[in-house]
Amino acid sequence: MPQPVLKKIVVFGVGLIGGSFAxxxxxxxxxxxxxxxxxxxxxxxxxxxxxxxxxIGADVAAEVRDADIVxxxxxxxxxxxxxxxxxxxxxxxxxxxxxxxxxxxxVAAVRANMCDKVAQFVPAHPIAGAEKSGAAxxxxxxxxxxxxxxxxxxxxxxxxxxxxxxAWELCGAVVSELTAEQHDAVFAAVSHLxxxxxxxxxxxxxxxxxxxxxxxxxxxxxxxxxxxxxSSPEMWRDICLANRDALLDELGRYQQELETLHVALAExxxxxxxxxxxEARKVRSNWRxx
Amino acid sequence: MPQPVLKKIVVFGVGLIGGSFAxxxxxxxxxxxxxxxxxxxxxxxxxxxxxxxxxIGADVAAEVRDADIVxxxxxxxxxxxxxxxxxxxxxxxxxxxxxxxxxxxxVAAVRANMCDKVAQFVPAHPIAGAEKSGAAxxxxxxxxxxxxxxxxxxxxxxxxxxxxxxAWELCGAVVSELTAEQHDAVFAAVSHLxxxxxxxxxxxxxxxxxxxxxxxxxxxxxxxxxxxxxSSPEMWRDICLANRDALLDELGRYQQELETLHVALAExxxxxxxxxxxEARKVRSNWRxx
Numbered sequence: 001m002p003q004p005v006l007k008k009i010v011v012f013g014v015g016l017i018g019g020s021f022a023x024x025x026x027x028x029x030x031x032x033x034x035x036x037x038x039x040x041x042x043x044x045x046x047x048x049x050x051x052x053x054x055x056i057g058a059d060v061a062a063e064v065r066d067a068d069i070v071x072x073x074x075x076x077x078x079x080x081x082x083x084x085x086x087x088x089x090x091x092x093x094x095x096x097x098x099x100x101x102x103x104x105x106x107v108a109a110v111r112a113n114m115c116d117k118v119a120q121f122v123p124a125h126p127i128a129g130a131e132k133s134g135a136a137x138x139x140x141x142x143x144x145x146x147x148x149x150x151x152x153x154x155x156x157x158x159x160x161x162x163x164x165x166x167a168w169e170l171c172g173a174v175v176s177e178l179t180a181e182q183h184d185a186v187f188a189a190v191s192h193l194x195x196x197x198x199x200x201x202x203x204x205x206x207x208x209x210x211x212x213x214x215x216x217x218x219x220x221x222x223x224x225x226x227x228x229x230x231s232s233p234e235m236w237r238d239i240c241l242a243n244r245d246a247l248l249d250e251l252g253r254y255q256q257e258l259e260t261l262h263v264a265l266a267e268x269x270x271x272x273x274x275x276x277x278x279e280a281r282k283v284r285s286n287w288r289x290x
Numbered sequence: 291m292p293q294p295v296l297k298k299i300v301v302f303g304v305g306l307i308g309g310s311f312a313x314x315x316x317x318x319x320x321x322x323x324x325x326x327x328x329x330x331x332x333x334x335x336x337x338x339x340x341x342x343x344x345x346i347g348a349d350v351a352a353e354v355r356d357a358d359i360v361x362x363x364x365x366x367x368x369x370x371x372x373x374x375x376x377x378x379x380x381x382x383x384x385x386x387x388x389x390x391x392x393x394x395x396x397v398a399a400v401r402a403n404m405c406d407k408v409a410q411f412v413p414a415h416p417i418a419g420a421e422k423s424g425a426a427x428x429x430x431x432x433x434x435x436x437x438x439x440x441x442x443x444x445x446x447x448x449x450x451x452x453x454x455x456x457a458w459e460l461c462g463a464v465v466s467e468l469t470a471e472q473h474d475a476v477f478a479a480v481s482h483l484x485x486x487x488x489x490x491x492x493x494x495x496x497x498x499x500x501x502x503x504x505x506x507x508x509x510x511x512x513x514x515x516x517x518x519x520x521s522s523p524e525m526w527r528d529i530c531l532a533n534r535d536a537l538l539d540e541l542g543r544y545q546q547e548l549e550t551l552h553v554a555l556a557e558x559x560x561x562x563x564x565x566x567x568x569e570a571r572k573v574r575s576n577w578r579x580x
Contacts, residue, residue: 233567
């Protein structure tokens, strides 16, 4: 029997992101042992029954000492505290990565809480959103063909980045690298702003006395445009605040775009409207979704 | 053999909307003869080969004289001219309906061009958008379970409205009635504004030097939000202009909503953001799409 690439991993948060990471590495026969931590004993027991983790961890200090990789797959808001707890006990070989969907705030937390272990933290964002959450939603193939963005720190050694890249690749992911600033600017534009706009449209309708009449005539265009308005309010509140500066830039830009369209429409400027719609259609038609 | 409900219908524009109307009535064994008119001989011949129409019409005056129903299924911009051509020749029993997705402009064209036959025109909007168009896209079941909105005129007799309602119901549609003003306000909110917003987002990205980088990280949320930005620029230019007043109202309202969110975000007002997102999510989650 060949040795697995990773003798042991420790996962904080055994839901969709963390549970799928563990299942994927197991399926690839790339991990010897998976230890899980989390705030809910019921979820941890469920994860153990589902074969996501081998053991429920009891002693953080002891478990992270000999782990190859520690994954922080909790909400970003809980990561700072976890970093402070694990940093003093990390083995010299142990690397830490995360599954947070914003990166500037994670990097700030790393610098504030990882003490002299900053170099051992390689931040990551797996782009594998799904409507479901929780351990029961975890899937061994969640990351197959999906993008994972690493935002390495200047302190990370090349070898550390390669090891984290390799772990995500073993899950089937396509890994790329951006700076944390690039990452947050990109996702403000293509993910965070669309979510905000979709929430705003439905909220606008929700305020009205005739909303039931309006919604009764909404069809497939509305359905697709507003699908993301059914996302978790708490999660998106946190993402918007975590990526506030980049999102404010994008929102301001979009408000100018709408003002331009408002003027074109008020002036019945058919050429301008057609030009905007045509350029949008061309780009959207040529874009290939994941 | 029982007599069909409709001895003869005449369809102007034998594409998705008109062709599907004819095929649906045929499948219901509700029509004796279907005559087609259109600007493209090739399309008319294709429609005949596909069994959508029995004959290609040659003489408008002669064909509309003894028709039970005339359907105008051309772009709305071509309807005024057609109304002026058919009005002098309509039989006293003949009713006219249309498939236009805006109604205030169709009603204005009816009043300007139908002369003393205004009472014989019952405006309709079948809510059955599809990505495809043309005769080859026509389907007998396009309207099954779909909504059709009639916007009857004060001049229409109850019997005329009932006959047009019955024809759409024979196609499988669920028919409701609004005034033209109500119709245009409703669709500005739930269809026209979302299209404008989706075009605007993609256009905003399309202008940028780094658009390829941005689009390479766009995922399923972006995909759904922007699906309607691949719609026909010409068609949506015309719809926006045809429903300009109602759409300007909706756009202005939405711009205020965005400004409120901009302020909340700038002030890091977590409660306000969560409240807006929660109300939107609640309404969206309870909404059932067609």
